[in-house]
Amino acid sequence: METAPKTALEGKAPSPQQPETILQDYPDRRDTLLSALHEIQRCGARKSWITDQEISLVAQHYHIPLAELDGVVSFYKMFAREKRGSHIIRLCDSLSCRVRGSLDLYHHVRNKLGISTGMTTQDGIFTLEIVNCLGACDKSPNLMVDNTLISGLTIDAVDALLDGILEAEQ
Amino acid sequence: MNERSRISHFANSEAPLDIARYIESGGYVGLMAALGKTSAEVIGVVKNSGLRGRGGAGFPTGLKWESVAAGEQPYLVCNADEGEPGTFKDRFILERAPYLVLEGMTIAALAIGAREGYIYVRGEYPEIAKMLALATEKAKARGYLGNDILSSGFSFDVAVRVGGGSYVVGDETALLNSLMGNRGYPMLKPPFPTEKGLWGKPTVVNNVETLAYVPIILGLGAQAFASIGSVNCPGYKLFSLSGHVANPGVYEFPMGTRLRDVLEKAGGVTGTLKAIQIGGTAGPIFGPAALDYNLDFPSMQKAGGALGSGAIVAMNTSVNMAHVLEVTMRFFAQESCGQCFPCRYGTRQLDYMAHRIALGLGKVEYLDLMRETATVMVGASFCPFGQSVALPLKSLLDEFGDEIVSFMTEQQYLKEVSE
Numbered sequence: 001m002e003t004a005p006k007t008a009l010e011g012k013a014p015s016p017q018q019p020e021t022i023l024q025d026y027p028d029r030r031d032t033l034l035s036a037l038h039e040i041q042r043c044g045a046r047k048s049w050i051t052d053q054e055i056s057l058v059a060q061h062y063h064i065p066l067a068e069l070d071g072v073v074s075f076y077k078m079f080a081r082e083k084r085g086s087h088i089i090r091l092c093d094s095l096s097c098r099v100r101g102s103l104d105l106y107h108h109v110r111n112k113l114g115i116s117t118g119m120t121t122q123d124g125i126f127t128l129e130i131v132n133c134l135g136a137c138d139k140s141p142n143l144m145v146d147n148t149l150i151s152g153l154t155i156d157a158v159d160a161l162l163d164g165i166l167e168a169e170q
Numbered sequence: 171m172n173e174r175s176r177i178s179h180f181a182n183s184e185a186p187l188d189i190a191r192y193i194e195s196g197g198y199v200g201l202m203a204a205l206g207k208t209s210a211e212v213i214g215v216v217k218n219s220g221l222r223g224r225g226g227a228g229f230p231t232g233l234k235w236e237s238v239a240a241g242e243q244p245y246l247v248c249n250a251d252e253g254e255p256g257t258f259k260d261r262f263i264l265e266r267a268p269y270l271v272l273e274g275m276t277i278a279a280l281a282i283g284a285r286e287g288y289i290y291v292r293g294e295y296p297e298i299a300k301m302l303a304l305a306t307e308k309a310k311a312r313g314y315l316g317n318d319i320l321s322s323g324f325s326f327d328v329a330v331r332v333g334g335g336s337y338v339v340g341d342e343t344a345l346l347n348s349l350m351g352n353r354g355y356p357m358l359k360p361p362f363p364t365e366k367g368l369w370g371k372p373t374v375v376n377n378v379e380t381l382a383y384v385p386i387i388l389g390l391g392a393q394a395f396a397s398i399g400s401v402n403c404p405g406y407k408l409f410s411l412s413g414h415v416a417n418p419g420v421y422e423f424p425m426g427t428r429l430r431d432v433l434e435k436a437g438g439v440t441g442t443l444k445a446i447q448i449g450g451t452a453g454p455i456f457g458p459a460a461l462d463y464n465l466d467f468p469s470m471q472k473a474g475g476a477l478g479s480g481a482i483v484a485m486n487t488s489v490n491m492a493h494v495l496e497v498t499m500r501f502f503a504q505e506s507c508g509q510c511f512p513c514r515y516g517t518r519q520l521d522y523m524a525h526r527i528a529l530g531l532g533k534v535e536y537l538d539l540m541r542e543t544a545t546v547m548v549g550a551s552f553c554p555f556g557q558s559v560a561l562p563l564k565s566l567l568d569e570f571g572d573e574i575v576s577f578m579t580e581q582q583y584l585k586e587v588s589e
Contacts, residue, residue, distance in 0.1 A: 030350050030352075031288065031329070031331055031349050032331070033351035034293070034331065034333060034334045038293065038332060038334070062351070064351075072351060075336065075507070076333070076334025076336055076354070078294075078335035090294075093497065094256060094497070094501075095255055095256060095413070095483050095494065095497050096255065096413050096483050099414060099483070099485050099488075099489050100413070100414075103493070131335075132253075132255055132337065132501045132504060133253060133255035133257070134294055135253075135260075135292075135294065135295065136258055136261065137255075137257075137258055137412035137413075137481075137483070138258060138418035139418075140412060140418075
């Protein structure tokens, strides 16, 4: 494992800013929309989705009808409109990762956390997602926890990562 | 052969943002050569070099630049939405040689007359997006980007934008939709982006690797590049080697190098080679006969495949091909944008059947149904994504169909015995 769990948590550092303040940095040009959505999705403590209030603010800021903006957000896999865990585990199951053990890792994580892909643990800490490629196939198997890529995974490394996060959250 | 004709020469993993070191290694020689030429001359050099797009389609880069419609201010977009499974060569370039890409963009902008450019980085590469923003600032501070570049009177600025997690956005028209803050749907061509692209203006979209070879070509001259590799497909190419390979990684070889030689450089296959996928998920899955294929666009097309992004995934005899079928079909179902019915519904049907097969619940009839579904998708899908499912599916069933059938029969038998 290349990165210690602590770094993974730091990568997630939620922005303490209010969505209104965040939007002030984004000009009303739609090429900045996805970048703004990424930042807003992570503003406030332990949050990883875009709330109704935030979506209205973004729609006003960019002068986009609410329904159209909802359509944009729902297209992209990294955005969520419903509550997710404070940490998103994106486990790669590309062919390169699959032939190097990603299915075993998936079963292990599923059994350890008691959730399958797309679900959130009851304590609201983890959301598990299967993704199709993280572009680090030379170091497979891989996962991303929030914004941090972790490569060369073993079952022990995954255990250490998840336990580290749990400990930090308690 | 000149070491400077390779991207790897410029790769600096310790201090990729150190612009002085980039210049020492021969950086910005290409831009300086380009600044002494007219736009038409720069396009001429790239045309004569024979450079073809490294994103997957292999379209001649010089022709693309030349086709930019006159009259309106064009845009330049660098496609860094590397989502093709098994591909990590753009990550390699961006993490180690960001200035090479910025220099390539500046030369391309000079050639087409663009004043503004974008780098669209996939959402899964947040660290790279941050690094590119820093590199842009540093290049500007040194006068290699921004207003009046190197006192030439030419100005060009680059902004970094981040995606939201979507495979189809790698298609240039879908990428432009996403860059305009829309759903990332592919658009009907024509009009091609070079006529009507970003905000309705003529736009050139080039892959990271394509742009990274541009400074090399301008620095060394068209002939130096054209003399490397295959006649109809010259230059070097980055290959992403993964799977059951002793030393997985990015390897740079002249176009047309035999797959066998590329694998050998990576330490060979671990175990006994059973199957190999070339070009990404939309590429066929070959048996060991592929070892003798020459890796360039025309040769791979002749072999019934595609060079695509240059992804090479090796599989040894420990791999169950029913699992390969499942992973591949799930990819298509998850990444279909849903815009057209044949792809949206077809990929879900294929995923359902492949998933059941992998779980041991498959039926032999599924295999014919899957072929039929893929054939309909080839004819009826809106964009190349839905049409491309047939290639990996048919190659899997042709080459490994017997194995998949015997896996199903065995699973059926085990179930009956246990009942």
